[in-house]
Amino acid sequence: MAYKILEECISCGACEPECPNTAISEGETIYIIDPSKCTECVGSYASSRCAEVCPVDACVPDPAHKETREILLARWGTLHPGETPKA
Ligand code: SF4
Numbered sequence: 372m373a374y375k376i377l378e379e380c381i382s383c384g385a386c387e388p389e390c391p392n393t394a395i396s397e398g399e400t401i402y403i404i405d406p407s408k409c410t411e412c413v414g415s416y417a418s419s420r421c422a423e424v425c426p427v428d429a430c431v432p433d434p435a436h437k438e439t440r441e442i443l444l445a446r447w448g449t450l451h452p453g454e455t456p457k458a
């Protein structure tokens with residue numbers, strides 16, 4: 372399930388460099404996650420990096436993007452061609 376960023380975001384920027392898929396960027400008012408690039412960190416880490424570093428717990432799973440691990444892994448593969456999944 373792709374993650375999303377809630378309105379509570381204080382635009383500290385801590386999450387952006389942590390994302391292994393460059394799915395996070397600065398939006399007009401808060402930071403945003405591109406669901407087409409978020410793998411819930413599947414393929415790179417055992418848990419979601421953005422959620423771990425966010426000081427206000429604004430990074431949460433998005434129920435609108437429920438996806439299986441297989442789908443997330445396939446997405447990771449297209450984002451990291453030639454690499455082997457680490458998680
Ligand atoms: S859950 Fe992982 S892949 Fe998704 S936006 Fe957060 S850091 Fe990036």
Ligand code: SF4
Binds near residue numbers: 383427
């Ligand atoms: S770490 Fe949290 S508060 Fe900081 S930019 Fe990312 S979502 Fe916003």
